[in-house]
Amino acid sequence: MFERLTLNLRRVLDESYDILIGYNLLERIPLDLKENPIGDKYAIITDSSIRRLYGEKLLNRFLEEGVSACLIDFPQGEESKNLGTVEYLVTRLLENGFNRKSAIIALGGGVVGDVSGFTASIFMRGIPYIQVPTTLTAQVDSSIGGKTAVDTREGKNIVGSFHQPRRVYIDPSLLKTLPRREFISGLAEVIKYGIICDRDLFNYLEENVERIKRLDENALLHIIRRSCMIKKSIVEEDPIEENKRAILNYGHTPAHALERLSGYKCLHGEAVSVGMRISGWVAVRKGFWSIDEWERQNRLLASFELPLKMGFNIEELIKAMYYDKKVEGGSLMFVLPRKIGEMALINGKYKIPVSEEELRVFLAELS
Structure with missing residues (x-):
């Protein structure tokens, strides 16, 4: 009793x-x-x-x-x-x-x-x-x-x-006064917003690469304001990441692992850029995203001088991903695009499990 x-x-x-x-x-x-x-x-x-x-x-x-x-x-x-x-x-x-x-x-x-x-x-x-x-x-x-x-x-x-x-x-x-490498690194997060929920922002970035790279005040103010509005809206809807806020982690499952493997010598945005290429390929291979839009994403990243590749050992990268918080039920969880401006859903959830075996194959295809 x-x-x-x-x-x-x-x-x-x-x-x-x-x-x-x-x-x-x-x-x-x-x-x-x-x-x-x-x-x-x-x-x-x-x-x-x-x-x-x-x-x-x-x-x-x-x-x-x-x-x-x-x-x-x-x-x-x-x-x-x-x-x-x-x-x-x-x-x-x-x-x-x-x-x-x-x-x-x-x-x-x-x-x-x-x-x-x-x-x-x-x-x-x-x-x-x-x-x-x-x-x-x-x-x-x-x-x-x-x-x-x-x-x-x-x-x-x-x-x-x-x-x-x-x-x-x-x-x-x-x-x-920000070093150019750090400024370029930050653009990866802006591009991420375009991919996850704002096709118009993605288009604006494509059309204004040179203005943004030379720190044009109006262009900078536009992308900063728009990014903040997107982040604000998502956090208001899901403040403690129960579902939708997870889309902000696009590219971050591999990115955090890449940062760790580099001894944090690569910048966060550089790792996110490579992580978006990897995550985008996972989306293509699992049938969520078109290869044409994946390539379009990669072209935009490259136009801002962001890296698309980093040297890594596949097994070490997979092991490092398991140290991240994005593991549920023994599977690595990814958020994956369905099209530019929209993320894929399975049973109403944005987090999509990817098995270690699948990931090993997909990473080998990119190496």
């Missing part, structure tokens, strides 16, 4: 937030937070490179506005995306007197956003944070949606949480 007590916690949390997009927005952030505060003080968390470019300038603007803030940085690169960095940040926050009413500002690319967001999610059981993305990848993708994580030796994003930012400031002018 036992007695059952039910603790009822049926409630709807409002985690809505604004995404502000505009040129030269960075310098206006302190005044906006003074007029519309999120915390009693702010920790600007960034990496060693962004600290020099923008971190100290932003801190000075906070001080000019009379808003309490400090600047904390850690070494640049994927190697810093680990629990050791999180522990370091927690220590620095405590040293600076931060509490549950304080807030974090993530100033940087995807690594800074992930590490800062995860730290915010666990510091004193969770404090607010703000995203200020400085790379194209972060501006169009990782700064929106609340996914935070760090890597372990076993794989990418193994330890993490869902913790939505309280505000996102996207300033395309920050891309002017």
Whole structure:
């Protein structure tokens, strides 16, 4: 015999937030937070490179506005995306007197956003944070949606949480100091949006390759705004990835494995580009997608100087994929295109199982 007590916690949390997009927005952030505060003080968390470019300038603007803030940085690169960095940040926050009413500002690319967001999610059981993305990848993708994580030796994003930012400031002018390789890498995520749900965006990219590559302001603003609208819409519909949000992972099942095998020497978007070629071929071979559209995708990737191939051992790649979170029932789960602008569904689900035997054959055909 036992007695059952039910603790009822049926409630709807409002985690809505604004995404502000505009040129030269960075310098206006302190005044906006003074007029519309999120915390009693702010920790600007960034990496060693962004600290020099923008971190100290932003801190000075906070001080000019009379808003309490400090600047904390850690070494640049994927190697810093680990629990050791999180522990370091927690220590620095405590040293600076931060509490549950304080807030974090993530100033940087995807690594800074992930590490800062995860730290915010666990510091004193969770404090607010703000995203200020400085790379194209972060501006169009990782700064929106609340996914935070760090890597372990076993794989990418193994330890993490869902913790939505309280505000996102996207300033395309920050891309002017971004290394060209990183800018090109970020375009893979924009192309991904065109494939998964926006044929018009895909067409726009095809028609404006040179304008985008030379950082034309209007073209950049258009693709950033459109990408953010797509990401916003998908996250609103499926905030914790129960079904549709999975389409944002197009190309990512092989991409995360490729990143791991490269020792994180390849950039995320470069791995996603190769991953989309692989995933697209899986879609072709399983009868979901036409080979003509797969080739069209690959031509667009190549036109932006994104890689289509990386040297890898098939068995090592398959093994590395199993370390990712996209494994269910012993099968690797892929999201696969049905046509440009639409993803395939099986029984109402976007995640489609691909057996190890199938994948081995498909990868051999691409090698």
